[in-house]
Amino acid sequence: MGPPEIAAAATDQSTGRPMRSTTDFRAWVDRVDPRELAEPFTYVVDVDGVLRLAPRHSEHVACAGGGPVLAAGEVTFVRRTGGAAVVEVTNQSTGYCPEPSCWPAVAEALDRAGLDRPGGFTAEFVFRCCPRCAELNVVKEAVFVCAMCGDDLPASWNLGAPA
Template structure:
């Protein structure tokens, strides 16, 4: 019985709209990143436009602890092929010179999965294997709560646990399970 490691890993299933879920095209799931050169290949392959030497992408970490990225305008559930994730958000790459790449910003902003800031632990584990410079923690981290009254997903700002749509009190703990 060596399940200790598994028990500590929270899986996030998709919590967004059914309409978006139904539109997932498995041909356009995320591009797997196992080393920093993969990011440069993805930028070329998908003809990403660099703005101020940077490109922003959607990312997810899948259940196999792999980093997958996709165009920033695509949904996280698309990137994940409809599957569960262990983290998700947005990631910014900075490209200096011809091929020096680093991660300048990263967040857990995904209203499709609403991952906890604590999922950083697994993001860190995956990024540490890419041989790339990256921030010590999410540069922007979000706390998500579900409003049980009006069924909307809220982003908690300034520790105010009140639904931005109906004013209902929100749970103090993460509540998407």
């Protein structure tokens, strides 16, 4: 979702930093400024199942190098002896609008990076595009109604090209 120029620009930018192992993550987290670490990071899980991190407010599509992803959202870490743990992790990405059901891919990627983590998203987002007015909606409290035009939103995900 979003303007095509963002996706086009993304291919020219460096992609999110890959965290393929505990070693990768520790090498990165030891160098992050504590004030930066207190803020959520943009993340994607790429098609290889690897967690990729970019500074907050980075476009998810840039973090992913313009490619498809298994999951996307925001993640917050806390430093601990010998590494870090995940304190908050969401599927909040208006670029990819992933379903909450992408959690297993996130869990696997966080495990691969050697991170203690919650058992699920700490906040879940459900995105739908309105078939009538094309507004991108975040569904609140399971009320599938467009905030812009009041039309019904579909029960199933409708934000990407069919797989």
